Amino acid sequence: MQTMLCQVTAIEALTAAVYRVQLQPPQAMKFKAGQYLQVVMGERDKRPFSIASCPSDGSLLELHIGATPENKYAYEVLESMRNNGCIEIEGPLGDAWYRDDTQSTRPLILIAGGTGFSYAWSIAQAHLQRKSTRPVTLYWGVRSSADLYLHDQLQALAEAYPHFYYRPVVQYPEPTWTGLTGLVHQAVLTDQSDLGEADVYAAGRFEMVRIIRDEFHANGLPLVQLYGDALAFI
Structure with missing residues (x-):
């Protein structure tokens, strides 16, 4: 694990409540797809966020942060990044990382709820980059279709890669939604x-x-x- 001060190079609103943050560490961070980092807000205040970027380029780290004033846990992190232009992080952390073709021959099922998508997105990118023929199906569960902030990009990937399947699931669909509905695990x-x-x-x-x-x-x-860092806490 490394501790480093990163420059905040971009904060981009993806939806009304989700932001793409790009961090530039002083040197490239080596991590595995599916790992996370901790933002150091204080000596005993370290807040975890999945790394959304692909491990092939650790010189720029991407986070997807769901932050509203009501969600102070994440909102305070975003405000600190905006105000200071830099942030201290620790990482990489986590054991729920991507098992590649040298470790498993089974198809992959990636399940994301909300901004848990960043975890699945890192794994999906790493898997596709390896040109593996193991099928990978990504289920992304959200409350409304407006929360599918990379929907078009994922649809394009599903068309470009014959072994990649994208299955968005909307819990409260609009009348125009024609995809899966309900809870993602049930889908x-x-x-x-x-x-x-x-x-x-x-x-x-x-x-x-x-x-x-x-x-x-x-x-x-x-x-x-079954892989997921939350499993250690439930």
Whole structure:
């Protein structure tokens, strides 16, 4: 693990409440897809965020931060970045990183709730960059379709890569939405007939990950094939 002071090179609004943040460390950080870093707000105040960027370029770190004034935990981090132009981080951290073709031959199922997408996005990019033929299906659960901030890019990737499948799930759909609806874990259970033959990566609220662990295991997924840093806390 490294501790370093990063320059904040960009803060871009992706939705009304989600921001793409780009950090430039003093030297490239070596990390694995699916790992996270901690923003150091104080000696005993360190706040974790998944790294959304691909490990092939550790010279620029990307975060997706869901921040509103009501969510002080993340909002204070964003305000500190805006006001100071730099931020201290620690990383990389986490054991729920991407297992590549040398470690597994099973298809991948990536499940993201909200900004948990940043975790899945890093893994998806790393997997596609390796030109692996292992199928990867990304399920992204959100409240409304407006929260799918990389929707067009993901659709384009699904068209470009025959082994990549994008399955957005909207909990409260607008009348014009024609895709999957409801809760993301239920969409996976409906879609996937043999969870025992997949590696599942999950990120989102602890309650969502707990339900995935319990219900997927009951439907045949060995727990050793389920990855998510939240699992250590539930």
